[in-house]
Amino acid sequence: MTASANNREDIAKKRVTILGSTGSVGTQALEVAKSLGFSITALAAHSDVKAMEGQIRRFKPEIAVLFDKDAADDLRLRVRDLQVSVASGMDGLCEAAAADTDIVLNSVVGMVGLKPTIAAMEAGHDIALANKETLVAGGALVMETARRRGIRILPVDSEHSAVFQCLQGSPPNKAVKRLILTASGGPFFGKTISELESVTPSDALKHPNWSMGSKITIDSATMMNKGLELIEARWLFDVAPVNIDIVIHRESVVHSLIEYDDRSVIAQLGVPDMKIPIQYALTWPYRFECGVKRLDLTEWGKLSFYPPDFKTFVCMDACRRAIEEGGLRPAAVNAANEIAVALFLNGEIGFLDIGRLVSQALDYPLPQPDGRLDRILETDAYIREKTTAAAQKSKR
Numbered sequence: 001m002t003a004s005a006n007n008r009e010d011i012a013k014k015r016v017t018i019l020g021s022t023g024s025v026g027t028q029a030l031e032v033a034k035s036l037g038f039s040i041t042a043l044a045a046h047s048d049v050k051a052m053e054g055q056i057r058r059f060k061p062e063i064a065v066l067f068d069k070d071a072a073d074d075l076r077l078r079v080r081d082l083q084v085s086v087a088s089g090m091d092g093l094c095e096a097a098a099a100d101t102d103i104v105l106n107s108v109v110g111m112v113g114l115k116p117t118i119a120a121m122e123a124g125h126d127i128a129l130a131n132k133e134t135l136v137a138g139g140a141l142v143m144e145t146a147r148r149r150g151i152r153i154l155p156v157d158s159e160h161s162a163v164f165q166c167l168q169g170s171p172p173n174k175a176v177k178r179l180i181l182t183a184s185g186g187p188f189f190g191k192t193i194s195e196l197e198s199v200t201p202s203d204a205l206k207h208p209n210w211s212m213g214s215k216i217t218i219d220s221a222t223m224m225n226k227g228l229e230l231i232e233a234r235w236l237f238d239v240a241p242v243n244i245d246i247v248i249h250r251e252s253v254v255h256s257l258i259e260y261d262d263r264s265v266i267a268q269l270g271v272p273d274m275k276i277p278i279q280y281a282l283t284w285p286y287r288f289e290c291g292v293k294r295l296d297l298t299e300w301g302k303l304s305f306y307p308p309d310f311k312t313f314v315c316m317d318a319c320r321r322a323i324e325e326g327g328l329r330p331a332a333v334n335a336a337n338e339i340a341v342a343l344f345l346n347g348e349i350g351f352l353d354i355g356r357l358v359s360q361a362l363d364y365p366l367p368q369p370d371g372r373l374d375r376i377l378e379t380d381a382y383i384r385e386k387t388t389a390a391a392q393k394s395k396r
């Protein structure tokens with residue numbers, strides 16, 4: 001038997017919990033886990049009863065959670081013929097996160113993922129992290145908890161997986177000078193502010209390269225997503241924000257790069273398919289066949305790169321300023337964005353109002369962080385209130 005077959009057998013004994021299992025990353029993670037032979041400890045999602053029932057019947061988790069209580073009650077009835085414990089709410093989410101397993105993949109949408117991430121880490125589980133908002137809002141606390149509990153955080157986001165992969169061969173003296181995050185530019189690359197005035201939710205939901213959930217697709221259209229990723233990278237790789245660059249790369253083939261002190265630059269490339277970073281987070285440090293399309297560079301011919309436009313895409317600029325200020329400011333811009341995106345998707349505010357509301361979150365007075373989760377949650381709630389009130393003025 002070859003060494004890699006042994007590794008494959010060891011990997012197949014892994015148990016995984018997936019939070020956000022009915023979303024885009026969650027469903028792909030389940031396919032990856034199944035192809036690797038993993039067993040599923042727990043599944044959690046927001047409210048999609050039908051999808052969750054299907055996943056329970058197929059993957060046989062011990063615990064299933066729907067955040068929405070009515071949906072969880074419905075689910076409990078539907079699966080009463082099975083040996084699965086059904087729970088709901090934040091308590092249920094944290095129970096699923098803490099249940100005995102090897103790794104927790106967190107792909108829930110938004111700040112709601114922070115508490116379960118902490119619960120999973122306190123229970124001693126490694127984290128495959130796809131929920132960027134929790135690192136944006138709770139970066140210092142999350143990284144400190146990981147250090148204290150000896151937890152590994154394995155990035156699932158394609159850019160951070162790329163940086164993580166580039167770092168695998170890093171020298172003993174580290175010597176990383178700069179991270180270069182690539183960005184597709186989203187559907188509105190090259191547009192002027194006046195051209196963005198009349199953008200509708202359906203325009204903004206058309207992403208050129210990636211198929212994702214609605215929150216992250218809107219975040220890609222406003223480029224908030226890249227700002228959140230800059231903050232996420234600062235925490236994951238402990239690199240000062242001033243040493244993290246953003247480069248627009250339309251084809252999403254180069255997923256990100258690092259520059260070493262000697263000016264050598266290492267990049268990670270691949271077809272834009274989330275299965276690659278999802279699988280690497282679950283199998284690290286090993287690699288296995290993944291079943292995605294092969295990268296044929298001659299098919300692409302040219303790869304293009306452009307500077308980011310911070311003046312038009314003000315959300316990205318607000319994130320950069322928030323992480324430079326530090327403290328609870330990143331939590332504030334994230335909270336404002338979560339409210340603004342929900343209102344935009346609901347047709348209540350315009351596309352450019354998202355950037356206005358997020359930028360306003362740079363100005364509200366904030367307390368100093370005190371290392372407690374509660375202070376982050378209070379700040380999040382305060383900014384949500386402020387942003388909701390500010391949005392009344394822009395309502396159509």
Ligand code: MG
Nearest residue numbers: 157158159229
């Ligand atoms: Mg990304």
